[in-house]
Amino acid sequence: MTKNLFIALEGIDGSGKSTQVRLLAEKLRDAGYKVHATFEPTNGMIGSLLRNILKGSVKADERTIAGLFLADRLDHILNEEYGLLKMLGEGYTVISDRYYFSSYAYHGTHMDMDWVIACNKMCADLLRPDVTIFIDVPPEVSMQRISAGRQSTELYETLDNLTNVRAKYLEAFDKLKDQEKIITIEGNQSIEAIAGDIWDQLSSSFK
Numbered sequence: 001m002t003k004n005l006f007i008a009l010e011g012i013d014g015s016g017k018s019t020q021v022r023l024l025a026e027k028l029r030d031a032g033y034k035v036h037a038t039f040e041p042t043n044g045m046i047g048s049l050l051r052n053i054l055k056g057s058v059k060a061d062e063r064t065i066a067g068l069f070l071a072d073r074l075d076h077i078l079n080e081e082y083g084l085l086k087m088l089g090e091g092y093t094v095i096s097d098r099y100y101f102s103s104y105a106y107h108g109t110h111m112d113m114d115w116v117i118a119c120n121k122m123c124a125d126l127l128r129p130d131v132t133i134f135i136d137v138p139p140e141v142s143m144q145r146i147s148a149g150r151q152s153t154e155l156y157e158t159l160d161n162l163t164n165v166r167a168k169y170l171e172a173f174d175k176l177k178d179q180e181k182i183i184t185i186e187g188n189q190s191i192e193a194i195a196g197d198i199w200d201q202l203s204s205s206f207k
Contacts (some may be wrong), residue, residue: 004034004088004091006084006088006091006128006130007093007096008023008095008096008099008132011169012162012166013146013156013157014143014144015142016135017098018039019136020133021095021096022139031206034096035092036093037096038087039098040072040073040115041054041069046068066111067101069103070103072133073100084096084127085127088127098142100123101173104183106165106168107169117175117176129180134173134184134185135187137188139166140159141187141188143158169198
């Protein structure tokens with residue numbers, strides 16, 4: 001490996017991102033790499049507010065939500081204690097469960113995507129992923145997983161919305177294909193098969 005990497009995992013709710021972040025982190029640690037696994041929204045003050053909004057206990061306008069995600073992301077990048085730039089500077093390979101493509105897809109469903117991309121330009125300028133892995137799952141499958149795995153659903157977890165979000169992910173990838181390295185993984189298969197496909201795509205970077 002020539003340098004430690006920043007890897008972002010993306011997908012609609014129920015795509016299995018969190019599980020794959022954990023499995024990839026374990027595989028890399030077993031191989032002797034320093035790994036920092038993280039997620040958005042963060043556990044910070046702004047991220048905690050966002051989690052309450054997503055749960056429905058706090059109400060907010062979609063534009064406000066987009067702004068809060070941006071603020072949380074900037075803190076995620078720049079925080080002097082646990083920020084992404086700090087961790088990368090210390091030699092960690094960083095794996096994040098969601099990054100700015102989540103904003104493009106989820107907020108782009110409710111407002112002009114180009115506005116969301118422009119708002120996140122500073123984040124992209126500060127830290128662009130070495131690779132973004134998109135776990136592509138049919139929205140019907142993701143809703144089945146969400147319904148089976150949880151007692152309640154969050155703000156964006158409806159079939160119509162996730163169908164739109166998946167379409168917006170694909171739109172955003174097309175818009176930014178010349179600037180970003182994006183790998184799509186078939187998500188409608190076993191956890192082990194998805195993990196194997198992700199490793200097959202990444203393994204050349206860790207030689």
